[in-house]
Amino acid sequence: MSDVTATRHPGLNLNHTDRETHDRAESVMFGFWVFMMSDLVLFAVLFATYAAQSVHGIAGGPAPAEIFELKSTLWQTLVLLTSSFTMGLAALALKYRDDRRRLVLWLLVTAALGGTFLYLEGADWLRMARDHGAVPQVSGFLSIFYALTGTHFLHVSAAMVWIGVMLVQIGRFGLKPEVKLRVMRLAILWHLLDVVWIGIFTFVFLFGVVQ
């Protein structure tokens, strides 16, 4: 449905390097942005619940400042931010280079960083549970803490599966328009999860320690 004039969409555009894919991008990319918007509503609701229950839902259990350890969280943040950078490099490889190896390489690095993030976060949860008995069944605050960080964790895990599928598809189909568009949407999701994490780092961990 393309007109003569190239319409642009938010995010990475392929109009200068791959016109065919770009012409098919507009509605799918727009649709994915809308999907992300709905996902953000979900996170917003979780944040709002956290704002309430982290204050009045402690119920004699451990308070945020007692269980959070900024060192681990800072590492998680740095790893995830770096993975966003490498995902950006993957997107640039997709746009400007026809060489699949570079794209695959950056996707692998991103996945490795994503895996590291998941590992660090999981280890952090285990530490809280072990050292402080901080499991979600203890209080309203811990319920929403695990639900919020857990929802983010599940999103990153799903995005990791998506990276795996894309690696197979790049190998099998090469850089067909469909594959390119999927990688572009994957990148949007990945960056968005980074943005959400910054929210979590700030409002959950930094605020929590300050209190």
Add this chain to the structure above:
Amino acid sequence: MTPFGLLDWSDLVFAGFLRDPSVNEAVASAAGAFAVLGAVAALVVLTVKGWWRPLWSGWLTSLDHKRIGIMYVVLGLVMFARAIAEASVMRAQQMAALGEPGFLSAEHFGQLFTTHGTIMIFFVAMPLLTGIINFVMPLQIGARDVTFPLVNAVSLALTAAGAALLMVSLVVGRFSTGGWSGYPPFTGAAFSPGEGVDYWIWAVTLSSLGSTLTGMNFAVTIYKERCPGMHLFRMPLFTWTALCTSILMIFAMAPLTVATLMLALDRYAGFHFFTAGSGGDMMNYANLFWLFGHPEVYILILPAFGVWSEVFSTFSGKTLYGYTSLVIATMCIAVLSFTVWLHHFFTMGQAASINAVFGVATMLIGVPTGVKVYDWLLTMVRGRIRFRVPLILGCYFLATFVIGGLTGVLLANPTVDYGTHNSLFLVAHFHNMLIPGLLFGMFAAIHFWFPKAFGFRLHEGLGVLSAFLWMGGFLCAFMPLYALGLMGGMRRMAQLPEGPFGPLLAVALLGALMIAAGFAVFVLQLWWSVRHRDRLAVPHGDPWDGRTLEWALPAPPPEWNFAVLPEVDRRDPFDAAKLAGIAYALPDRYEDIEMPANSAVAPALGAAAFAVAFGLVWHIWWLVAFGLAAALAAIVARSFVTETTRTIPAAHVRQVTEGWRSIARVATPCPRRAEATGANRGRARPQQ
């Protein structure tokens, strides 16, 4: 624990009757038997008639927006039959329970009002409006399909899985008694153990996931797939309301999903979101639920407003009065709908100043709605009015909807609400909005677009009869509830006090039965019209002298909708083309058309979702794992399918188009006075 989790033979509804052969259990068993017999009868008919293959390849795996729309409407109508039956049983119980226990237990009555509400909102209203938007909107904007046809089919499959879960709950186990809004802590594990609330949680969750996807799909379609020249302010008003509803779905369904999943975590894993104690916050549930629930009210009513706009304009033979103001009013309502959720719980302990803010916001919604009512009235002024079934319902809607709106403004006053909260006055108010507004709107839409979908009109006389039964039935069923509510009658009571309530309750029961009779006549009308479809045929596609693009197509439209994508330069383009004598012109050239190929992914996902939900309800963990794995496998496998479209050759498009247009062009145009007769073959004589 057995491989079937908590499931046991004694969970069958019939076992309950064997244990305790009371009227209460007999009613439950009869309902279960009815569900089983209905399912068996459907299977037998499909097998005997050899319809399995056409059902599978023509419908279940189809990605055609028109067929998906029709399936949504069928789903809504089937569930409507159950919800009406439940309403009648509830009123009968209240009638029988004046001063004595009646024939239903309070717990059974609780299940009835819970399923009635849940079904009417999630499995009648939502499927009906989603189905009608699905069918009509792409035609109105000159598109060949929605942007994401497979997502569309998946939305339907998820909704159908939720509905199936509700039907299964009639036979296996019990349903929730927590009302359609499912407030904790009552619905928490401490006060409602067992499978009932879990059934409710997963049925609603599946439906809300389906609606989220639907909203995104429709919004993207309207933004991106409009034909050349179809500026936003040239879109038919129905499409505008579809857009606003879609935006509301995108933003409002997520809070519901979060709320139901949190409740599930409380119940399954011992979390403390909404528990009493341990830092649980029950008010958070009320906020989350109504953060969804109030926009939901407008998700429901806006498409109906769109239908009414088309109906008043078409059956008055006039362009819509105040188009721009209607668009702005629709947008205002959509925005304001997010600012009023707190009026659902004025009595739950906020500061008076907060109540006041939300009360004022609520009253404000009356303003754009009032604008709409005046626009519709002025559309009819000096029109050449034809009282077909949709317009009969429409006039009734105008009168009764205003009454409902006024009682809404009353309820919006927190001080008044303290007296009327949770009373039958409230029940009367929201039925007053939803039955004449939404439900009659949907039935008007069915009468209006049925000929477009199937190529023949519905029998006019039977339609008028069912409309009058509904209209009378609504008045009898719900006007008395205003009085009963002010007399102190509370909602959701299996038993009301003796005394002055009796006569009004009797009228309400009569009304419920009239509505049920109206639905029976509607089914009869469908049956009669199918049997005599030759007499009612309107193959030329324009039975009502329509104004928008969908009427320029044959009835039923071909799979690809438009042989050549139309170009429009104004509102009501088809009406203008007819007046200018250039309708039914043949295109200069034809092209190959790419359409989405059938896919079994949607039914597979629906089945997997049902398996997951059923497994969760009964703690059958292997079934949950299997369903999740199957769903993931289906999605990944689909991403490896390379042939997702099929091409329809230009020659075939040409043959079909010219075959129809050559007949339509020479057909005798039907004057409007013969609209309801056999002379109406779908070619309209333009009215100057």
